[in-house]
Amino acid sequence: MRRLNVELGERSYPILIGPGLLGQSRHLARYIRGRQVCVVTNETVSPLYLARLLDGLPECDLIDTVELPDGEAFKTLETVNRIFDRLLERRHNRTTTLVALGGGVVGDMTGFAAACYQRGVDFIQVPTTLLSQVDSSVGGKTGVNHPLGKNMIGAFYQPRLVLADTDTLASLPERELAAGIAEVIKYGMICDAGFFEWLEDNMGRLLDRDADALAYAVERSCQDKAAVVAEDERESGRRAILNFGHTFGHAIETVQGYGNWLHGEAVAAGMVMAAELSRLRGDIGADVVERLRALLGLAGLPQAAPDGMTVQQFLEVMAVDKKVLDGRLRLVLLCGLGDATVCADTPRELLVRALENCGAV
Amino acid sequence: MRRLNVELGERSYPILIGPGLLGQSRHLARYIRGRQVCVVTNETVSPLYLARLLDGLPECDLIDTVELPDGEAFKTLETVNRIFDRLLERRHNRTTTLVALGGGVVGDMTGFAAACYQRGVDFIQVPTTLLSQVDSSVGGKTGVNHPLGKNMIGAFYQPRLVLADTDTLASLPERELAAGIAEVIKYGMICDAGFFEWLEDNMGRLLDRDADALAYAVERSCQDKAAVVAEDERESGRRAILNFGHTFGHAIETVQGYGNWLHGEAVAAGMVMAAELSRLRGDIGADVVERLRALLGLAGLPQAAPDGMTVQQFLEVMAVDKKVLDGRLRLVLLCGLGDATVCADTPRELLVRALENCGAV
Numbered sequence: 001m002r003r004l005n006v007e008l009g010e011r012s013y014p015i016l017i018g019p020g021l022l023g024q025s026r027h028l029a030r031y032i033r034g035r036q037v038c039v040v041t042n043e044t045v046s047p048l049y050l051a052r053l054l055d056g057l058p059e060c061d062l063i064d065t066v067e068l069p070d071g072e073a074f075k076t077l078e079t080v081n082r083i084f085d086r087l088l089e090r091r092h093n094r095t096t097t098l099v100a101l102g103g104g105v106v107g108d109m110t111g112f113a114a115a116c117y118q119r120g121v122d123f124i125q126v127p128t129t130l131l132s133q134v135d136s137s138v139g140g141k142t143g144v145n146h147p148l149g150k151n152m153i154g155a156f157y158q159p160r161l162v163l164a165d166t167d168t169l170a171s172l173p174e175r176e177l178a179a180g181i182a183e184v185i186k187y188g189m190i191c192d193a194g195f196f197e198w199l200e201d202n203m204g205r206l207l208d209r210d211a212d213a214l215a216y217a218v219e220r221s222c223q224d225k226a227a228v229v230a231e232d233e234r235e236s237g238r239r240a241i242l243n244f245g246h247t248f249g250h251a252i253e254t255v256q257g258y259g260n261w262l263h264g265e266a267v268a269a270g271m272v273m274a275a276e277l278s279r280l281r282g283d284i285g286a287d288v289v290e291r292l293r294a295l296l297g298l299a300g301l302p303q304a305a306p307d308g309m310t311v312q313q314f315l316e317v318m319a320v321d322k323k324v325l326d327g328r329l330r331l332v333l334l335c336g337l338g339d340a341t342v343c344a345d346t347p348r349e350l351l352v353r354a355l356e357n358c359g360a361v
Numbered sequence: 362m363r364r365l366n367v368e369l370g371e372r373s374y375p376i377l378i379g380p381g382l383l384g385q386s387r388h389l390a391r392y393i394r395g396r397q398v399c400v401v402t403n404e405t406v407s408p409l410y411l412a413r414l415l416d417g418l419p420e421c422d423l424i425d426t427v428e429l430p431d432g433e434a435f436k437t438l439e440t441v442n443r444i445f446d447r448l449l450e451r452r453h454n455r456t457t458t459l460v461a462l463g464g465g466v467v468g469d470m471t472g473f474a475a476a477c478y479q480r481g482v483d484f485i486q487v488p489t490t491l492l493s494q495v496d497s498s499v500g501g502k503t504g505v506n507h508p509l510g511k512n513m514i515g516a517f518y519q520p521r522l523v524l525a526d527t528d529t530l531a532s533l534p535e536r537e538l539a540a541g542i543a544e545v546i547k548y549g550m551i552c553d554a555g556f557f558e559w560l561e562d563n564m565g566r567l568l569d570r571d572a573d574a575l576a577y578a579v580e581r582s583c584q585d586k587a588a589v590v591a592e593d594e595r596e597s598g599r600r601a602i603l604n605f606g607h608t609f610g611h612a613i614e615t616v617q618g619y620g621n622w623l624h625g626e627a628v629a630a631g632m633v634m635a636a637e638l639s640r641l642r643g644d645i646g647a648d649v650v651e652r653l654r655a656l657l658g659l660a661g662l663p664q665a666a667p668d669g670m671t672v673q674q675f676l677e678v679m680a681v682d683k684k685v686l687d688g689r690l691r692l693v694l695l696c697g698l699g700d701a702t703v704c705a706d707t708p709r710e711l712l713v714r715a716l717e718n719c720g721a722v
Contacts, residue, residue, distance in 0.1 A: 081438060084507055084513065084514055088513060091680065115516065116477075116515060116516060118513060119504060119515045119517055119596075120516070120517065143480060146449055148446075152445065152449060152478070153445055153478065154477060155516065156481065234481070
C-alpha cells in the first residue's frame with residue numbers, strides 16, 4: 001500500500017493507494033468518527049463494489065446507502081437534494097460520515113452534500129475510476145453543474161480520507177481508463193516532465209492495466225496534485241495550473257451536452273488547444289505540441305475539437321468560465337514541457353487561430 | 362455610527378450600526394473588491410430601500426438585482442437556484458459581490474448562494490429587520506430549510522461587512538419588531554444579565570422605536586453574539602448557547618409550517634420552555650422564569666406552545682434537530698440569569714413536564 005499526505009494544516013488528510021483496500025476495515029474505521037454512515041454510490045458501481053465496501057465498514061448505529069443515476073448529466077442540485085432527503089428521512093446527525101463510492105460525479109456531489117448537510121459533516125472519498133483516483137478525489141473541489149456552466153455551484157471541502165483501491169480499475173471500460181489517462185498526462189505537462197517521459201515509455205503497460213504501472217501512475221499523479229493544492233488550497237494563484245486544458249475542455253462539454261464527451265476526453269483535446277496556443281505565442285516549440293499529440297494518440301484520446309464545433313461556440317462558453325476575471329480570459333499555458341503558468345493577456349486573434357488549428361470551424 | 366469587529370482571523374469583518382448608513386457610498390465601496398455586484402432582496406424590502414442602496418454603490422461594470430418572494434416558506438434550495446440562474450445568465454464571475462438587502466431569510470439565502478457560487482464569492486449583509494440586525498447577519502451561518510427540518514442545508518460563510526442601518530427599523534411591522542426583540546432578550550438571558558436588566562427598564566423605549574435605544578440594543582446584541590462566535594466559529598462547543606430556546610422554537614416552526622409563527626415568536630416560547638426545564642432541574646429559581654415571561658409579555662411575545670401542539674409533536678421534531686448528537690438530545694439550559702450551558706443529560710420525563718407546563722398538550 002502506498003500512502004501520501006495532502007498537507008493542509010488542520011484539514012490535512014491521507015491518500016491510501018493500492019490493491020484490495022476496499023474490504024480492509026481498518027482503513028475506514030480509523031476515519032469514521034461517529035456511529036452513522038451514509039454511502040453514496042451509483043447504479044453502475046453499486047453492484048460491483050458496494051457489498052465489499054459495506055464489509056469494510058466498522059460497526060455503526062446507522063448505515064444507509066443512496067444509489068444515484070450514473071452520469072455527468074445527473075450532476076445537479078436536484079440529485080444532491082436526493083442525498084439530503086435520505087439523510088433527513090433517516091435522521092442522520094452532525095456526526096454522520098458520508099462515503100463517496102464511485103467516480104468523479106459521485107465524489108463531487110457527495111462532497112458537496114457533506115459540505116452543506118447541517119453546515120458540514122465528515123466525508124470519505126472511495127474513488128473507483130482512474131480519473132477520480134488521480135484528480136477529482138484529491139483537493140477538495142466539490143459541486144454540481146448548472147445548465148449555464150460546469151461546476152458553477154460548489155464548495156471547497158476536504159475529505160478526511162481518500163481510499164483508492166486500484167483493483168477497481170480492472171472493471172473500468174476502456175474509454176474511461178483512457179479518459180483518466182488524460183489527467184495523468186496533464187500532470188506531466190504542467191509540472192512533471194520526468195513523469196511525462198515515464199508515460200511515453202509506459203503507456204502500453206497502463207493500457208494493459210499492469211497493476212504496478214497503474215498504482216505508480218496514481219501515486220505520482222496524486223503527489224503532483226497534492227503539492228499544488230497544499231500551496232494554494234482555494235485557487236487564488238498557482239492551483240489554477242491544474243486547469244490546464246480545462247477551459248477549452250469545459251467549452252466542449254458544455255456545447256456537446258454533459259456526458260457525450262467524457263471529461264477526460266474533452267480535457268485531452270483542450271490540452272492540445274492550450275499547447276497550440278502556447279506555441280503560437282512563441283513560448284514552446286512545435287515539438288512539445290507534437291509529443292503531447294503523440295502521447296494522447298497512444299492512449300486513444302482525441303486531439304482536436306469535436307466535429308462541427310465552431311470557434312464562436314468556444315468563445316461564448318469560455319466567457320463565463322470561472323477563470324474569467326474582470327472580463328479578461330485567464331488561460332493556463334505552457335512555458336515548456338512540465339512548466340505551466342496562468343496568462344491573462346492572450347490576444348483574441350491568437351486564441352481564434354489556435355482553435356482553428358485544432359479543428360474548430 | 363457605532364462600529365464593532367467580529368474577530369475571526371483572516372475572516373474578520375466589521376459591523377457598522379447607525380442611522381442613514383444605507384445611502385452613504387463610502388461604506389460599501391471599501392468592501393466591494395471587484396466591479397460586479399448582485400443585490401438580492403425581496404418584494405417587500407425592494408420598494409422601500411433598494412433605490413437607496415443602489416445610490417450607495419460604487420461605480421461598477423455590472424449591477425444586477427434579484428427580487429425573491431418574501432417569507433420563510435421560500436427559504437429553499439429552489440429559491441437559491443434563482444440567484445444562481447441570474448448570476449450565470451448575467452455572467453457574474455468570481456470577483457462579484459453579493460449584497461443581501463433584507464431580513465434573515467434574504468441574508469441566509471444570499472450568504473449560502475455566495476458560499477456556493479463558483480465555490481465562494483464575497484458577500485455583504487445589509488439587514489433591514491431587527492432580527493437580522495441582532496442575529497442572523499452576524500456569525501456566518503447561512504442556508505436554507507428542507508421539508509424535514511429547518512436550516513438543514515447550509516454553510517458557515519462569513520460576510521465581508523455587515524451594514525445595519527437602524528433607519529430601516531422604522532418601517533418594520535410591530536410583530537416583526539417584537540420578534541427581533543425576542544433574540545435581543547436571548548442575549549440577556551444567556552450571557553449578559555446587565556443587558557437583561559437594561560431591557561427590563563427600556564422595553565417601552567424599544568417598542569416606541571426610540572432611535573438611541575434601538576441602536577444601543579443592536580450594538581450590545583451584536584457585541585454579545587460576536588464574542589461568542591469569535592470563541593467558536595463552527596459551533597463545536599460554546600457557540601451552541603446562541604441556540605437557547607431554538608430547539609423548542611424550531612419544533613414549533615416545523616409543526617406550524619414555516620412562516621406562520623415568526624422565528625422570533627417561536628424562539629420566545631422556546632426560551633420559556635428551556636427556562637422552565639432549567640427550573641425543573643433545579644438549576645434556576647422560579648423568579649428567573651417569571652422575569653423572562655414578564656419581559657416577553659411586555660414585548661407582546663408568546664410565552665407558551667401554540668394552541669393544540671402536542672408533547673409528541675415536540676419530541677418527534679426535536680429528534681432530528683442539529684443539536685442531537687449520538688442520539689442524545691442536547692439542550693441549552695440556564696444555570697442562572699445571564700449564564701447558559703449545553704446539557705445532554707436531560708431526563709425525558711422532565712422534558713415532557715416542562716413542555717406540559719408551557720402549554721403543550
